[in-house]
Amino acid sequence: MKSSRTFKPNSSSDASFYRLFDIFALFLAFQCSALFYSFELTAHYMVAVLTVALSFLYCAEIFSAYRSWRAGKFKTMVLCAWGSLFIAFSILFVISFMFKFTESLSRIGLGLWFLLSVAYLYIWRFGVQLYKRNRRSLGMNLRNVAIVGATESAVYLYDEIEKNDELGFKFLGFFDDRKPERLFNNVKTYEISGTIQNAICAAREGKIDILYIALPMKADKRIADLLLQLGDTTVDVHFIPDFLLSNLIHARVEHVGDVDTLSVFESPFIGAREFIKRTEDIIVSSIILMLISPMLIAIAFAVKFTSKGPVIFKQDRYGLDGRKIKVWKFRSMSVTENSAVVTQATKNDVRITRLGGFLRRTSLDELPQFINVLKGDMSIVGPRPHAVAHNEEYRKKVEFYMFRHKAKPGITGWAQINGWRGETDTLDKMEKRVEYDLHYIKHWSLWLDVKIIFMTIFKGFKNANAY
Template sequence: MNNSRTFKPSGSSDANFYRFFDLLSLFTAFQLANFIYDIAFSTAYSVAALSITITYMYSAELVSAYRSWRAGKFRTMVLCAWGSLLIAFSFMFFISFMFKFTDNLSRVGLTIWFLLSLVLLFIWRLVVHLYKRNRRRLGMNLRNVAIVGATECAAYLYTEITKNEELGFKFSGFYDDRKPERTFEELSQHEVAGSIQSAIDASRAGDIDILYLALPLKAEKRIADILLQLGDTTVDVHLIPDFLLSNLIHARIEHVGNVDTLSVFESPIIGAQEFVKRTEDIIVSSLILLLISPLLIFIAAAVKFTSAGPVIFKQDRYGLDGRKIKVWKFRSMTVTENSAVVTQATKNDARITKLGAILRRTSLDELPQFINVLKGDMSIVGPRPHAVAHNEEYRQKVDFYMIRHKAKPGITGWAQINGWRGETDTLDKMEKRVEFDLHYIKHWSLMLDIKIIFLTIFKGFKNANAY
């Protein structure tokens, strides 16, 4: 008999339900647009419809529109659907322009189709949302859940359960054998409902529908014993990964033949996601370089005529997977340090030129990095690249520091728009920057990149901590 995989990919018929009604909404919207504006169906419209459908479904999967549907916020689900629809229609217009069949499409008809699709995608989700919410308020379709282990990851899980009504969960309590003083500090205000054995007994009695095991991974024998006892119950059992694995590191199940492996140090931006991010970088950087080319020429001339030295300063940095790259910047100092020891710029630093001070405060010195993005060394959004000397220093001091190199360095990033930009004169500042960088890598999505780019326009270029 062949060995089967230990882990199976999770699936949900409800997710397929959402996919079906999304496709039905697009088709219905097209038929309504045809009825309202009398669109003459042709080969061009067949190509347009096929392009929109495929791109919409691909984009929806990319932004996880159908993942964990029960836990999804209604607003988030709607925004994911609308964002995917906008991408689909934008791509369709791009294809029609490239292959020169825009004249065969009615702009008014397509606009009606787009607007009706927006409405239908919203309406059917609203109807389902209200139906399920009302059923749960009536006490129907609720599931009793409990957590074994008053640990840090249990506290995080409890927070998610209480703030997401869409889950349809009724929390029954924490179960732990340890004394109150040994449980996680933030759960001290919650009275433990009973021992672990009482949770098992409640499961046998049918009082618990879902039981989460939030014990440390080192308690392997204890977990095995609990699972053995739960084997004669009908309760749904879920193992919660150790807080360190689930919160700090991106993890996924991989397979080598029939052997399952758990990757913990791996970028989520692989495969199709890598293609999407690279496409995003090429399109955005090309447009920006085209728009700012006069500004680049002006700044280059200003740097050349106000101080001696090269216009562009190319500094060694670590790129994707820790490989060295040359990051381009307009020179803002009288020196070009690129050695094993690099002194960070500080307030009133004598090495900074007068023009350089303006460029650094407004981040204009970093504009040549859009060329790095076009070359493929960097990304529009990602962890900011540090000097090699700083990397070697902080990798010894900050846990998981080098994991930030599992994504391409970016011109802007999650840490920057949250205020962690500029001089890192204390270890705490660098730890916070790394914390935000790891959050970005773990939760990367196209929508998150768009959000960061949008926020950068308003608050990411200028910062009081940039010297």
Template sequence: MTSPRTFKPSGSSDANFYRLFDMFALFLAFQCAALLYNFKLTPIYATSALTVALSYLYCAEVFSTYRSWRAGKFRTMVMCAWGSVLIAFAFLLVVSFLFKFTESLSRVGIAIWFLLSVAYLYIWRLGAYLYKRNRRKLGLSQRNVAIIGATESAAYLHAEIVKHDELGFNFKGFYDDRSPERLFEQLEQQGVEGRIQSAVDAARNGEIDILYIALPMKAQKRIADILLQLGDTTVDVHIVPDFLLSNLIHARIEHVGDVDTLSVFEAPCIGAHEFIKRTEDIVVSAIIVTLITPVLLTIAAAIKLTSKGPIIFKQDRYGLDGRKIKVWKFRSMTVTENSDVVTQATKNDARITPLGGFLRRTSLDELPQFINVLKGDMSIVGPRPHAVAHNEEYRKKVEFYMFRHKTKPGITGWAQINGWRGETDTLDKMAKRVEYDLHYIKHWSLWFDVKIIFMTIFKGFKSENAY
């Protein structure tokens, strides 16, 4: 008999509940629209219903609609649902046009179906919201929460508890045995409710429902003693690992057979997220390449006419997981360096051609990289790829430098739109670029990508540091 897993995913039942009711709302709206407008349920309509349902679920996952905290914030929850259903019906119209069955669908019937879907998704969520709110008013859903340890991780946790009042948490205070001057500086003035033993006694008396232990992990003996004392209580106990807070990259519980592991450094785009990211790259890059083809041809002709050498310069860079890729750029120099030693371009660099200087300042030399995106070597958004020689140099000097390769390199990125592009002539500049790249990887989402793309359009093409 195999042993059960120690760790189990939380919140999945609530998420499945919301998914089930969303599907019920969409199909109920479909049936009501069919009755109201009296259209027959032909295979075309059945296919349309399935298309909308699957598209809605896909968009809902992109919006993170079913995350536990969003399932409680009513306004955010409704907006996510409405955004998903709008995109789902828009996708249906695109599919019906491409496959030429638009005439087989009733425009009025589809409109009624859409409006009823919007209404039903709102109504059932409103009912769930009012039910939960009334339960909290009656004191049935409130849970008393306390934190053991006045540490940095405790302060961060407390801020999240205050921020997400929809969780129904009633914070009772911090508990710590240390003197005030040894507490985390942001908690010194707020102070502690009492000693750790007071929290244990409160849990035994039923005054605390959830207890978070945010002590330093080096205090493992103290933590073990607290857990032993809490063993005869009914309190829910959670451990907040302090040393991991700043270094975790998309941490989650994994299973190897019956052994549980906690991922510390992991790529943000795996599973469904990888599919979402790749879909974004293909759609956006295909549209852009189509639109800029005349520009590409004009630049190519200008390079050929103004200087000797190839039009396209292909340089070795590190891609996803540190694998070498060939990155395409319009040639902007009289040389095409691709050796173990690569000298970064500087201001008034003699190697840069007159046309090349303009291309580099306006980032037009990067346009061929949309081909790299279509090939799958790069992404629209991600850390900018560095020359192999620069990677080998800075990986030894900047902490967590190689984590930049947990995702595909991008044409634009969070560091670039925040001014950290171009020459990195000091270690501090490179460290700052890496800091922004890691922030992007930790907080990746489709909408973060959309934000970066729009910011690139308005402010990301020019830089005083690009030579």
């Protein structure tokens, strides 16, 4: 049977080069630290080198460190490499502790190896980046790009090209057949360089290196005709999903026999990503529960002796894939509403106890949810769970609201650290919260989770909108 090859995974043409130089940098850093500190290269050190090298390559793949960085930022590329290095050395320390050969390794030597690796990974990347920038400043290695279709997606792409000059793109213009009054509003401020046929002619003459098609999907016949005419050119052609699809798509290709399918609504936590996310949740929640256990006991006693009612309030919420879960919280109200109608807490709400007001403002009432994380109902980072009654209300009012449930609900999230937490007394507040939640799901990475956790520590616990 003929295998499907309609879609192929994208990878950088320089990926092998980057992998080779990264491993060379790690080995060079190790050799330099060994010579400087004069320690013998025993079998334990060889195990250490192999552990760090393999762990680094594995983590680099998770962080997509070897994707095409012509369309990415140098700072992000370096941070991905450093993040992978940090995790690789953390894995080395765990393995050396488990197998009891930490005493055979020099701590100063390992520290020097780590610092030199940090430096070398940055230096060689900076050198390559500087070389490419110099070539592009001389007009070399520039690529002429044009966009067919003056649409919202086209404007977004153009803005990204203009903001990131390190891409080495020279923008030639928008090409569209429509009259100015039919164009997307923001495009009217830009000059249209010509018709679609002008773009085809320029591509045939070799004046365009990359052509982006930003026509709406409903223009399938025009797109098919355009691709047919571009078939006798050497231009690189890229299709930009229209604004609606680009907000939904998760860009994962599946194969059903010889038929290719492109996911639109799908959880990002599939396969290895699910394992990574769950491992993160177990490790982080276990550490936090051990650290805060005295605080949990103290708050439990305070709740018990300051107001009548249970210490823990278990409320029905929707979890992954819309399944009901019981979310644990310290009781902060004189009532425990869990019915079809739940009145959201407001400023100066009489139902909130004196201690409860403090617990809610500081988010201490949510600490028992780390037990939910350990159980597997929730995650450390994810969209905050709403009461079932609120879910049923807003799923009818906010577009793609239920897509939030393609990830486990979290103790903290991208929306919360950006200020969208607390009372949602207007529809636009809920829409902004959902917008940030969907952004998190669409762009999830281990690095993003780490970023959100650190931002929560410094700015996420207190918020003026939390009552």
